[in-house]
Amino acid sequence: MAIVAQQTKFSKIFWPVLAWFIALIFFFPIFWMVLTSFKTDADAVKPEFLFTFKPTLENYLNMTANYDYWRFATNSVITSVFATGFALAVGVPCAYAMAFNPSRATKDVLMWMLSTKMLPAAAVLYPMTFLTKNFLGVFDTKFLVIVVLSLINLPIVIWMLFTYFKEIPKEIIEAGKMDGVSTWGEIKDILLPLAWGGLASTALLTFIFCWNEAYWTVRLTTTEAATLSKLIEGNRAPEGLFFGRLSAVSAAAVGPIIVLGWFCQKQLVQGLTFGAVK
Amino acid sequence: MASLTIQGVSKSYGDVEVMHDIDLDIADGEFVVFVGPSGCGKSTLLRMIAGLEDISGGTVAIGDQVVNEVAPAKRGVAMVFQTYALYPHMNVYKNMAFGLRQAKMPEDEIDKRVRGAAEVLHITDYLDRTPRALSGGQRQRVAIGRAIVREPEVFLFDEPLSNLDAALRVQTRLEIARLHERLGSTMIYVTHDQVEAMTLADKIVVLRDGRIEQVGSPIELYERPRNAFVAQFIGSPKMNFFEASTLSENAATALGITIDESAIVGIRPEHLRVCAEGQEAIRAKLELVEHLGEHVLVHMIADDGTEFITKMEKPPQTARGDYIAYSADPSLVHQFDKASGQRR
Incomplete structure (x- = not known):
């Protein structure tokens, strides 16, 4: 008994300490970034001023005054919201069909969807840029960003929703059929209320993915549709490395999504475990 | 309606x-x-x-x-x-x-x-x-x-x-x-x-x-x-099936049927009754008795290994391993074709 008690006591202390230690390692770069954002560019590169520095809001004020932060932020919000909405609007009917009326091809279709994520984005960079610029004339429009963001996230959206829908007993949908509900009613009155948790976490994750997307948003926009990723990117190159300013921009870019994630932790965990936790 | x-x-x-x-x-x-x-x-x-x-x-x-x-x-x-x-x-x-x-x-x-x-x-x-x-x-x-x-x-x-x-x-x-x-x-x-x-x-x-x-x-x-x-599907416990070879020599007389090798004889557990030695359709050793309150289920095993169940009101006064002789009312005996399973 004594040994068991000792072991429990040991694990009661050891695992939380380890967890906190790992969490702090992960968190340190963000902490460092936030800290740096309150330093002047000169102080930012001096290691001896890691904690001892004179805090300043200059970087933030500068950012909103000179770099039009709010325009980039607005673009990020608009493109992420619409891309998430569009991905769900397509993903829900698609996952519904595959979960409740599967055919022999369903498994292959799902695999094919996932396989599109295996193609390196760089492989299609040239055609994408060339076509959108020279033929379609949609380069640097919010429309293009929304379409691209929703399409690159669609496989994940469908996979997640499919997994959630699969957990809903088939008989409940069949009971709906016996009750004479239409296909749309089936989705609206039965499926969505039951899959609400899954739907919310899917939406949240998609939103985060859209917000954080950098590869395409940086390359397919210049000014008009540029998102916060582009703002960070833009502050990196032209005037050398100004860590203070860059940190302020980065902190302001990831801030909203961290706050959102904080408030929706429970949903997120559920989403990341793909419905394994009920 | x-x-x-x-x-x-x-x-x-x-x-x-x-x-x-x-x-x-x-x-x-x-x-x-x-x-x-x-x-x-x-x-x-x-x-x-x-x-x-x-x-x-x-x-x-x-x-x-x-x-x-x-x-x-x-x-x-x-x-x-x-x-x-x-x-x-x-x-x-x-x-x-x-x-x-x-x-x-x-x-x-x-x-x-x-x-x-x-x-x-x-x-x-x-x-x-x-x-x-x-x-x-x-x-x-x-x-x-x-x-x-x-x-x-x-x-x-x-x-x-x-x-x-x-x-x-x-x-x-x-x-x-x-x-x-x-x-x-x-x-x-x-x-x-x-x-x-x-x-x-x-x-x-x-x-x-x-x-x-x-x-x-x-x-x-x-x-x-x-x-x-x-x-076998309808009725509980299910109907017992016997091959002609399992039954005793005078089974045809006892059960009032003609028996040949191509048939199986079916008798429900509740229709088997204990009879005097010599008049039996089948004779087997008592293996196990299950008491269910209002009746008992008696599990029997014949000499050739055929197992069957009888349903009785009272437990038999027989020791485990001893023989009991059974017969049944001719009207309650079923016969099926061994090959096709169809009723005869």
Whole structure:
């Protein structure tokens, strides 16, 4: 008994300490970034001023005054919201069909969807840029960003929703059929209320993915549709490395999504475990 | 209310045919039970009637109307699922009202029907609760209530009692029988439990491997099973089968039949009776006695290894390993063809 008690006591202390230690390692770069954002560019590169520095809001004020932060932020919000909405609007009917009326091809279709994520984005960079610029004339429009963001996230959206829908007993949908509900009613009155948790976490994750997307948003926009990723990117190159300013921009870019994630932790965990936790 | 006619119905998944050429007539107001081992196609047949499975061949008609292409809700049928399949996010009232609301029925009529059904099923107190807050038996009542409010011509039950505990199962079985009495609707009931089949049915349909083995009243099936499969499926404990070689020399006289090598003889456990040595049809060693209160089950083993059971009122005064001689009334002896299993 004594040994068991000792072991429990040991694990009661050891695992939380380890967890906190790992969490702090992960968190340190963000902490460092936030800290740096309150330093002047000169102080930012001096290691001896890691904690001892004179805090300043200059970087933030500068950012909103000179770099039009709010325009980039607005673009990020608009493109992420619409891309998430569009991905769900397509993903829900698609996952519904595959979960409740599967055919022999369903498994292959799902695999094919996932396989599109295996193609390196760089492989299609040239055609994408060339076509959108020279033929379609949609380069640097919010429309293009929304379409691209929703399409690159669609496989994940469908996979997640499919997994959630699969957990809903088939008989409940069949009971709906016996009750004479239409296909749309089936989705609206039965499926969505039951899959609400899954739907919310899917939406949240998609939103985060859209917000954080950098590869395409940086390359397919210049000014008009540029998102916060582009703002960070833009502050990196032209005037050398100004860590203070860059940190302020980065902190302001990831801030909203961290706050959102904080408030929706429970949903997120559920989403990341793909419905394994009920 | 309506009759139901199934003609030449088959079901295939790809190239594999799972139901073969089913013909069945169900009269208006009849209580029909589909029974058979798992995988025999009883649920599939029920789901084809419901409209939840496509019909690959043949026709299903409810009343005069062929319903092959008619949507489930338009067939005038209502179904009670094995898992209840209640809508978890709606309370009991909404669960029962859902179908009526889909049909755009006026709210006062819906209210009348839901409260009426709730009264019959004693669930009026639970109308505001969600299914999660109900016990298994209460959920089952709600599921039945959801079917009742639609006032269907045909009720379909898909193993409705198999998720309930034994005591509740008996009680609910009785309530379903009463419900049938009250409503007088046509009811089709799927089960793998032959006791449910025997107690509820006007007519039992025994299925195996996607084919109908026999259709008849419970007593017909019990007394004159058409083949060896039905003989063993109906009745509990199941019918004993004996090869000619197992029986004693004077079995033909004792049982009043002619016996040859190509036949198997079937006698139900309750029809075997102890007789004097020398007049027996079969003689075997006592192996085990099971006491069930009002009767005992005696497990016997013949010299050639054939095992059988007899059902007796009192335990035999015989030690384990000792011989008992049995015979049976000639009218209660069945004979089946060894090769085809058909009744002779």
